[in-house]
Amino acid sequence: GAVVSQHPSWVICKSGTSVKIECRSLDFQATTMFWYRQFPKQSLMLMATSNEGSKATYEQGVEKDKFLINHASLTLSTLTVTSAHPEDSSFYICSASRGGLGGELFFGEGSRLTVL
Amino acid sequence: KQEVTQIPAALSVPEGENLVLNCSFTDSAIYNLQWFRQDPGKGLTSLLLIQSSQREQTSGRLNASLDKSSGRSTLYIAASQPGDSATYLCAVRGGRGGSEKLVFGKGTKLTVNP
Numbered sequence: 001g002a003v004v005s006q007h008p009s010w011v012i013c014k015s016g017t018s019v020k021i022e023c024r025s026l027d028f029q030a031t032t033m034f035w036y037r038q039f040p041k042q043s044l045m046l047m048a049t050s051n052e053g054s055k056a057t058y059e060q061g062v063e064k065d066k067f068l069i070n071h072a073s074l075t076l077s078t079l080t081v082t083s084a085h086p087e088d089s090s091f092y093i094c095s096a097s098r099g100g101l102g103g104e105l106f107f108g109e110g111s112r113l114t115v116l
Numbered sequence: 117k118q119e120v121t122q123i124p125a126a127l128s129v130p131e132g133e134n135l136v137l138n139c140s141f142t143d144s145a146i147y148n149l150q151w152f153r154q155d156p157g158k159g160l161t162s163l164l165l166i167q168s169s170q171r172e173q174t175s176g177r178l179n180a181s182l183d184k185s186s187g188r189s190t191l192y193i194a195a196s197q198p199g200d201s202a203t204y205l206c207a208v209r210g211g212r213g214g215s216e217k218l219v220f221g222k223g224t225k226l227t228v229n230p
Contacts, residue, residue: 006159032216042224044160044204093159095218102167104146105209105218107160 002028004096006108013084014116020081021111023094029074030096034105035067038091072112084115118143118211122204122221129196130229137191137224139206144184147210151180151191152216153202160205164191168210196228 003026023033031052036044048069049057056069066088068080077096081088082113093110097103119142127137128190139149140142152160164173164180166189172181179192193200209216 014160032217043220046217049216091157095160097216102209104148104162105150105207106162107152109159110157112157 002096002098002104003022004106004108005080006094006111008111009109010112010114012114012116015085016079016083018082019113020085021081021092021094021113023077023079023096023108025075025096025106028096028098030045030077030098031074031100032097033071033077034095034097035069035077035079036095037092038093039112047079058060081113083087084113088116089113089115118146118208120176120208120221122224124224125222126225126227128227128229130165130197131198132205133196133228134194134195135226137193137204137206139189139191139221139227141187141189141208141219143211144187145210146184149176149182149189149206149208151178151189152199152205152207154205154223154227155202161212171226186216193226195224199225199230201228207215221222 005024007017007022033050035047050071052071071077095105095107123138151163163178177194182189203225205221205223207218209218
């Protein structure tokens with residue numbers, strides 16, 4: 001299957017700092033990428049849909065100023081958690097769509113953020 | 117609003133058993149349905165993708181079926197192995213309005229005992 005790489009796989013930061021997570025599709029171009037958040041023992045919660053060259057579409061209840069998403073190229077989307085607080089600690093996962101609306105989604109390995 | 121339900125929430129079986137995981141969805145106007153596997157603390161691995169025009173897909177010991185009209189899909193795992201232990205997630209893409217989003221069920225946690 002196709003490969004989606006996420007970096008870093010884990011990060012620990014102090015409260016108030018900003019953290020950037022990268023999501024790269026390594027062997028295909030992805031016009032659309034998705035960012036999810038997962039709490040322990042729960043399913044994935046969609047945070048936003050990222051389209052290359054345009055502003056991300058955020059789900060209801062997700063603060064766009066807190067979670068900045070940039071999709072500058074067809075192979076890279078970034079999620080920046082700004083002024084992180086302990087409640088932002090979570091597992092963040094990205095996915096990339098290969099082949100448009102009917103295409104298969106491939107997921108990164110996830111990034112575990114711990115805010116002290 | 118699309119809703120995806122997976123039954124059972126957890127399943128424990130002895131090694132070698134054949135098993136079926138169930139998934140249902142409320143809006144049948146989907147583009148496709150995908151089954152994933154997630155190991156603890158890891159991302160998702162795509163297992164099978166079924167387009168809306170298809171009725172089933174097979175990969176090795178896995179077979180997934182889709183009955184779009186009734187809003188159901190099943191994942192059949194043959195001759196289960198301890199390495200199959202993981203959480204299995206069903207997700208559908210599309211729905212009325214042509215949404216790109218993938219909507220997930222809550223998953224079935226499978227344990228295969230040696």
